[in-house]
Amino acid sequence: MPVQPIVQYPDQRLTTPCSPVTQFDEQLVSLIDNLTSTLYTTTGIGLSAPQIGVLQQVMVTDLSDDRDDLNIYINAEILEKSGLAIAHESCLSITGVEAKVIRSATVHIQALGKDGTLFKQELTGMNAICMQHEIDHLQGKLFIERISAVRRFFLRNRLHELQQAAHQPSYAS
Numbered sequence: 622m623p624v625q626p627i628v629q630y631p632d633q634r635l636t637t638p639c640s641p642v643t644q645f646d647e648q649l650v651s652l653i654d655n656l657t658s659t660l661y662t663t664t665g666i667g668l669s670a671p672q673i674g675v676l677q678q679v680m681v682t683d684l685s686d687d688r689d690d691l692n693i694y695i696n697a698e699i700l701e702k703s704g705l706a707i708a709h710e711s712c713l714s715i716t717g718v719e720a721k722v723i724r725s726a727t728v729h730i731q732a733l734g735k736d737g738t739l740f741k742q743e744l745t746g747m748n749a750i751c752m753q754h755e756i757d758h759l760q761g762k763l764f765i766e767r768i769s770a771v772r773r774f775f776l777r778n779r780l781h782e783l784q785q786a787a788h789q790p791s792y793a794s
Contacts, residue, residue, distance in 0.1 A: 625659045625673035630715040630763070631784045638761040639669075639676045641696045645737040649679070653693055653735055656681045661688055665713045667751045669758035672714050680755040684747055697732035697756055700741070708750040710764045718779055720768045724750045 628634050642649060652675055660668040660681055669680040682692045704726030711719040728749045731741045744752050754764055765773065765780070
């Protein structure tokens with residue numbers, strides 16, 4: 622299970638909608654293993670395939686303190702949303718940026734497990750927020766698109782720094 626580098630903003634893969642998974646094979650198992658091992662090297666609670674450069678609808682989450690409650694979601698979609706929650710969000714792909722985001726407090730989702738079995742789930746609280754954040758990734762959306770224009774204005778310098786850093790040549794010594 623090799624750890625993968627996390628794709629960083631403003632890489633275009635982060636804003637490209639992902640393709641649904643159609644083949645449940647060794648490549649998918651490998652992708653899930655890579656997502657899992659990469660997530661567990663971070664302080665994050667969720668990681669989606671585009672964050673490691675793979676444009677497929679696969680994500681993993683683990684919100685447990687002991688990092689022992691892995692959830693795998695393939696081709697996840699939100700069926701219903703209710704309530705409102707304000708979450709303090711950050712993203713492993715946008716280093717040093719945090720903001721409050723308005724999300725739904727409860728979501729009903731359906732997804733496929735790693736064996737291709739369809740399941741439905743009701744998620745609340747931070748689980749619902751994490752799910753919405755990761756599904757946004759699969760749709761090519763970033764959490765910074767969900768914050769107010771005023772907050773984006775205050776983050777513009779940090780986002781500009783990240784854009785500039787991505788375009789700087791790196792020199793090997």
